[in-house]
Structure formats: C-alpha cells, structure tokens
Amino acid sequence: MRALWLENRRLTLRDDVPVPEPPPGEALVRVLLAGICNTDVELTRGYYHYAGIPGHEFIGVVEQGPLQGQRVVGEINAVCGHCDSCRNGRSTHCENRNVLGIIGRDGAFAEYLALPAANLHVVPDELPHEVAVFAEPLAAALEIQEQIPVRRGDRVLVVGDGKLGQLVARTLALTGCRIAVAGKHVEKLRILEQAGIPAIDAEAVEPRSFDIAVECSGAAHGFALARKALRPRGTLVMKSTYAGDLTVNASSLVVDEIMLIGSRCGPFAPALRLLAEGKIDPTPLIHARYPLDDAVSAFEHAQRPGVLKVLVDCTSEP
C-alpha cells in the first residue's frame, strides 16, 4: 500500500508498505482522512524516536472486523488490559501500550491501519469526514475536564492560539467559564473571536488573576505566562509536550500552593457528541487538504507560520 514513512527524521512516500494484517481482536481500517498534529511534526524533528508510518488523527472505514463497513475514529493507545494501569482505570497509561503512529504501531498517513476493535468509535452519519477527523484532538482537549473541575464563572486563560489551544478554548467555553486566549497570531485570534472567544495579548494578561491556566503553546515562555497569570491555589494544566527541560521556581509553587497537572489523551464519546450536536465546529481550523501522495508537502505546509490544521486525504488515487 501507499504510506508516508518516517525514518531518521526524514519523511518519504512509499508504495511498497505491506497492508497491516490485524491479529485477532484488531480491525483493519481503510483510512479516509488524517490530520497532522504537532506531535507528528515533533517526531520528524527527532524529539521522540519513532520509525514507521506517523499519524494518529483519522477517520476511516472498517474493512475487516466487528464493525465492518462502519465509519470509525479510534483511540490511539493499544493496551494490554492486565497491567496495574489497565486494571485501575488508567488504560491510556498502560505500561505495555503501543500508540498509533507514535510508539511501536504504524499510523494513519497510509491507505490502511490496524487498531484493536475496542479502540474504535462509530461516527454518526451526519458528521462529514473533515469534522469527525477532529475527534482525537478534541477528546484530548476534553481530558482537562476529566481531571479538574471547570466551573461557570471561573477565570480561565488558554496560552497558545494554535491547533490545540483553539480546540481547548472551544471545549472550555462551553462550561460557562470566563475564558480568554493569549496568542500572538492575528489571524488565529480572529478565528477564535468568530467563535465568540475573547483573545488577549500576552502583555495584557493580568498577573495572579486567573483560576485556571492551560498551557497549549509548548514553549517555555508560554509556561511562564500561564504561571504568572494564576492566582494563589490556581491550577496550571500542561497540555503541550515540551522539547527539553523546563525550569520552574519551585518555592513560588509551594508558597502559592499552585497545582500543576499534565494532560494527554481524553474521552472520544463526548468529543463525537459535541461534534454531532454542532456545539463545536472545527472546520475554520482547516487550512489545507492534500492527497496522500503529497503528504510530504502537507507536512511542510503544516509547519508554516500561522497555519492551523492540514488534512491528508488517504483515499486519493496515486
């Protein structure tokens, strides 16, 4: 099959990759559409070691397996079911997991992928492909509300106006909290304001005034801004991964009793529900769409300044 291949930080399009042969319990999925995430870009920069097919945001059709013929999206952690994490309700932290397109399992920038049937969620008929493909990052955004209470009236700052910040802000806005997004890209902030979410300049963030700050920039200065914005006993959600270490003033975390919490994969069911009900419209985030054969160009496009989501159409003919 055709697939985008990552090896030694280099992306190439190959047409000789074997179609996955799913073991019992797994489904073979024909990929329709896949989205480029910052994690994919980081993989190509060598921040994490990975060789194989990247890609973990997708919508596809089951070719073989229990949901045959159905349109599906899929949770990305393939888990063992019997380790300490799996037995204690933390299966996304399975100690023996592999992760679609990230750790030990070929991903979505390909004609086909394989995933455990248990990972798949059927997509409601009314949802267009290009909306459903946002289920995975939207679920990750919703993980925040699985971890901490976000209440009506809470003052919440989202730091970062990129793909992740955009989705996080949209999910948090639905809680009735008083939200603002700090970013520096005029066009990205304009898209937020069109969704009714106020954008503010980093310099305009009032120190020690927010109940919750969500770091979505992946940059040390973004973390510093989120920290500075928090009132005592505030919560700093770390939604982005970082290249390298982060230096923090630990004493100030103790004196101000700040809570800092890392946040990763989230629940698909509410993500699909929000998309199906039209409560979140991710389509203004789509900046480009490429056929699989041009996936290398799609990655270049995704890294240009100001660009949000770039999709790869995996059904296109060679």
Added chain:
Amino acid sequence: MRALWLENRRLTLRDDVPVPEPPPGEALVRVLLAGICNTDVELTRGYYHYAGIPGHEFIGVVEQGPLQGQRVVGEINAVCGHCDSCRNGRSTHCENRNVLGIIGRDGAFAEYLALPAANLHVVPDELPHEVAVFAEPLAAALEIQEQIPVRRGDRVLVVGDGKLGQLVARTLALTGCRIAVAGKHVEKLRILEQAGIPAIDAEAVEPRSFDIAVECSGAAHGFALARKALRPRGTLVMKSTYAGDLTVNASSLVVDEIMLIGSRCGPFAPALRLLAEGKIDPTPLIHARYPLDDAVSAFEHAQRPGVLKVLVDCTSEP
C-alpha cells in the same frame, strides 16, 4: 524586652526591643516556648529577605486581649479580610498579609509577640507546652489532606526524614494508607520505625509504583526521587520550599499526567485535636531545649546534621 534579632543574615540577642503594642483586634502574647523551623534557618542564610525577630512556631499565654490568661497557639498569617483571596476562602494567601516572623511581623523568639485575636487557638489543658508547640508544623502537614484525597491502601512515599517529613508521615499514616519514608539518617529513620512507620532507602524505592509522593527534603534530588517513584496519574506534593530553581522534565509530566501541588500552611483545629487525643506524639522529635538567652546557640544546634526539633524557652530569666 529580650528577643532574638535577625539582620543582614546575623542573629543577635537583644534586650532593648520594645514590647509590641497590639492594635485593636490583636492580642499581646507572652511566649512560653518556640520551635526552630527550617524556614527560620533559611532566613538566616538569606534565602528570603527578613529583618526583625524570627520564629513562628510557639505556645504562649495571652496577656492582653479577648482570650486573656489562656494558653494559645497561633496561625501565622495576619490577613486583611477584604482582598480577593480573603473573600474566597483562601485567607492564608491574603494579598496584603504579613506573616509572623517571616514577612513584616516580628516573631516568636522573644518574650512577647502580637497576633490578631482571630489567629489564636486555645490549647487544651492536658497538652504540655512542648507538645502544643508542634501545632503549627503539624497543621502544615495536615494541609496535604485538605488538598488531595489520601485513601486507605494508597501507596504513599514521603521523601525526607527531617522535622517536616516526620510530622507529614505521622499524619498520613493515620489515613490507613501504605506509607514509607525515604531518608538517609539512621537515627531519624529509627524514630519513624518506633512510631510504626516503615523507612526505606532511596535506592530501594520502586520506580513508578506510588500513588502519592510528598517531597519534604527541600533538595533537588529529593524532588527527582519523588517524581521517579510515582505511577502515571500520581500526585507529587511539594511540601518544602527550595532555594533556587528546579529543573523538571515537562514532557514526562504531560505524558504521565502527573499532578504536582504546592502545600503550605494548614488547619490548626485538627492539629490540636490529634495532639490532644495522643494520636500523634511529637516529643521524640525534640533534640534540645535552650533558654532564650542562648537562642543563637539553639540555631547552631538546629543546623547540625541529624538534629530534629530544637526548642527555645522564652520564659527563662536573663
């Protein structure tokens, strides 16, 4: 009056300090006994700027004020009552606070101190001075349970066998959690084992196996050990302040969805109750007792390796 005086990192005993003149709403307290805390030692090393009388752990008798004649201990944050923090149940974070012996208010190593009457807690008659003087640090230890749930059966690691770790471990042990203390001082670990709390060597801490880790060492390697010990979605409580910055691997906090929470002052009422009921006996922690006139020597003693609590008797004659 006589008082221990800190200025330019130097401690001296003075006999010419004016007795405090409490404004309306404050009480004048004759100090009976005061304890030396690591924060006091840090003040003398210049980690925080403070000039005046140090000391914030005390028991005294009210000389003047609503509780006249009563034995009291006192909360250390003197607050404004009308700022955002005060109005929202976070008065220990009052934006206009001063703090006994730490920020803008003379402290306890003196014949007299002044505190708002609202800060004082009457000490049950049956409690000896040298037990009641532990109310403040014990309250700080109990703050952990105000912030996070600690459940029967939870695997909890306390890092650090010093004064703070000793009290923290004793409060957590009462929850029925499976506790262990990592330390390196044979004598301190022995005192813990006498209280029924298992001690383990840092090298024997199983990585990724604890639900909660409480950092009480104030050292970067202690933080690293606490982090390493946590399972995914575990909680790292930062109980110690640190000199300087701390470097953390932020990506691993995100991937493992670790919660990190700073913890400072806590509730006095349950601390006094635990002492009065004999559920916590802090007396094995007392390593020395000095008269106020020898308070400078008391501070030297408190900094010797292996030494736990040093008390200063403020009633002694000159």
